[in-house]
Amino acid sequence: MFEVSDTQKIGVGLAGFGVFFLFLGVILLFDKSLLALGNILFIAGLACVIGLERTFRFFFQRHKIKASIAFFGGIIIVLVGWPLVGMLFETxxxxxxxxGFFPVAINFLRRVPxxxxxxxxxxLSKLVDKLAGDSNRTTV
Incomplete structure (x- = not known):
């Protein structure tokens, strides 16, 4: 097993609160302040969990630049005041x-009792198989 540092524990908490505030912001009819807070907490949590350099490298890889522009553009649009349009871009x-993480996550969830x-x-099995992709490729 591996050791989890205090910074990583804080990062998991920040990311969890970020997802919670994003969910709450969507439930409360796209409240822009909750969505903005959720976005900031999620990004800060991700940076704490994997580190600043790895976070930067993850978002700004050459083949992911279109996705990063859409994600961060959506955050900026939410901050400007158009939460519905921003959340569409962000999603x-x-x-x-x-x-790339969806197949691994689905295979993990299939092992939960x-x-x-x-x-x-x-x-649901056919839909989940479609989301998981090729099972031979993602076997852990």
Whole structure:
């Protein structure tokens, strides 16, 4: 196993609060202050978990620049005051940026006792397989 530093623990908390505030901002009809706070906390948490240099390298890779522009552009649009349009851009950028993690996350969720049973139900199984992609490629 690996050791988790105090900074990484704080980062997980910041990212968790960021996701919570983003969710709350969407539920409360796209409240721009909650969305802005959620965005800032999520980015700060990510930087604390993986480090500033790795965060910068992740967002500004040559093949991810379009996704990064959409993600950060969406954050700026939310901060300017158009939360619905900003969240659309941000969601598009988020899906492009983190689509490589979806198969790993889905395969992990399939191993969780109760949730794995739900994800393997006949109707959901095909949808989850489509989201997971090629199972041979993402086996851990």
């Amino acid at each position: 598009y950028g988020f899906v492009l940026l983190f689509s 109760v949730l794995g049973t739900v994800l393997n139900l006949p109707g």
